[in-house]
Amino acid sequence: MSTWSTLSLKLTGSLRLRFLLAVMLWVILGIGAIWWSATSVFKAHVVQSYHEELDVHVRELGRLTRVTSDGQPELTRPLSDPRYEAPLSGFYWQITSPGKRTLRSASLTHGGLDEHVAHSPEITHELDSGPTGPAITYGFVRPRADGKDIHFVIATDQKELDRLIDSFTYELTIWLAVLAALLLITGVAIISFGLRPLTHLAAAIARLRAGKSETLEGKYPTEIAPLVTDLNDYIRQNSEMIARARVQAGNLAHSLRTPLAVVLDEAERLAEIEQSKASAKVLIDQARMMEQQIEFQLARARASGGARTPGTVSHFPELLIPILNAMRRLHPDKCFELTDGSTKAITIPIDPVDLSELISILLDNAGKWAHHTVKIEINSGRNGLKIEIHDDGDGMSSEQIAEAFNIGTRFDSEKPGSGLGLAIAKDISEAIGAHLELQPGKGLTANIKFDY
Numbered sequence: 001m002s003t004w005s006t007l008s009l010k011l012t013g014s015l016r017l018r019f020l021l022a023v024m025l026w027v028i029l030g031i032g033a034i035w036w037s038a039t040s041v042f043k044a045h046v047v048q049s050y051h052e053e054l055d056v057h058v059r060e061l062g063r064l065t066r067v068t069s070d071g072q073p074e075l076t077r078p079l080s081d082p083r084y085e086a087p088l089s090g091f092y093w094q095i096t097s098p099g100k101r102t103l104r105s106a107s108l109t110h111g112g113l114d115e116h117v118a119h120s121p122e123i124t125h126e127l128d129s130g131p132t133g134p135a136i137t138y139g140f141v142r143p144r145a146d147g148k149d150i151h152f153v154i155a156t157d158q159k160e161l162d163r164l165i166d167s168f169t170y171e172l173t174i175w176l177a178v179l180a181a182l183l184l185i186t187g188v189a190i191i192s193f194g195l196r197p198l199t200h201l202a203a204a205i206a207r208l209r210a211g212k213s214e215t216l217e218g219k220y221p222t223e224i225a226p227l228v229t230d231l232n233d234y235i236r237q238n239s240e241m242i243a244r245a246r247v248q249a250g251n252l253a254h255s256l257r258t259p260l261a262v263v264l265d266e267a268e269r270l271a272e273i274e275q276s277k278a279s280a281k282v283l284i285d286q287a288r289m290m291e292q293q294i295e296f297q298l299a300r301a302r303a304s305g306g307a308r309t310p311g312t313v314s315h316f317p318e319l320l321i322p323i324l325n326a327m328r329r330l331h332p333d334k335c336f337e338l339t340d341g342s343t344k345a346i347t348i349p350i351d352p353v354d355l356s357e358l359i360s361i362l363l364d365n366a367g368k369w370a371h372h373t374v375k376i377e378i379n380s381g382r383n384g385l386k387i388e389i390h391d392d393g394d395g396m397s398s399e400q401i402a403e404a405f406n407i408g409t410r411f412d413s414e415k416p417g418s419g420l421g422l423a424i425a426k427d428i429s430e431a432i433g434a435h436l437e438l439q440p441g442k443g444l445t446a447n448i449k450f451d452y
Helices: 003-013 015-063 158-209 225-271 274-306 320-330 352-369 398-403 421-431
Strands: 065-067 073-075 091-096 124-130 133-143 149-157 314-316 335-338 346-348 373-381 384-391 434-441 443-451
Touching: 015 065, 015 091, 015 124, 015 133, 015 149, 015 158, 065 149, 124 149, 133 158, 149 158, 225 274, 314 352, 320 335, 320 352, 320 373, 352 373, 352 384, 352 421, 352 443, 398 434, 421 434
Parallel strands: 335 373
Antiparallel strands: 065 073, 091 149, 124 133, 133 149, 314 346, 373 384, 384 443, 434 443
């Protein structure tokens, strides 16, 4: 199965996962949109503010500059921003005039600014090289009395602008990440709270399947309550229908046995007459076949009706005690033993009537073929329950095991029975969700496996 198929299966299999992914997608898109728009607006605002500030400062630099009688420019007072006085602060200004001494800000301790940035009476700007890296540079020129230009240049390090933007972006990212985490936690809490009734419903269904209750118990929201009510009605009606079907199956078998017994009795009488012996034998054989089919179909009806009925459970070893007592009376010359470790309490959600009938058939069959001992062993683990019934008889060959579950199969006509026992046991095991198999060895072992 491909990764995409596995992911699709998980998505379709979990309502909680669907909601969680929807919340995650919405949070990611929403927080991402807020982050992108906030950083974009802030960057645009800061860049615009820096450019407006530099425009103001270069104009202020021009206003504070006067030219002496010999054409030397000089400042009447320092600029209003003290950052231009701190060495290498990232804020610089420079005034140049051909043949005259260059004036520089106290911050410009080494290097200089490119005077060619100022090449027009109109204020222009560009990204140029400053003393400490790329700088946003503004400038303009003003003519002297002799016609030569005075160049006014002012600059701010680009890294100052980048630092401010990066600082804002970092802090915004941290806060939005915290907000996203809180939103996700809130979303998980809301999903858990909203789906809690479905969790309770799943637990109620599990209790129902385990046989711990006969109906779906609990209080549910108005959106789910009608479904629970309908399911409980269905469970009740199904249980009543199964009970009626069992009774009707018993009544049908009883109503057929009586006339069939009369037919068989008459056929046996006819068999005593020489002229009708052949015809009587046919009637007897057919009547016995009908008896087999009645017994088999009746067992099937009981098993299929009781399998997985809600609220029905079987308890070990309580279930085995009356069966073992009955087997000891039925086969007094045989020893029926429950092995050590098979006496611990175990509960499985199987109708005890069907399970009792299945185990009784297998124990009775083992009792017929055993020499001395029949042992029962019960093993319970994480993967299910296993019941082993072992006899110390002669066992069966692989060919006999292959035919053992067929209706009417008998390997020894001297042994009592109708040849229906293993066929009925196989049908019951399938109806109750168990796996029945016979294993040869020193005797014969019948294994019943329940997966859960």
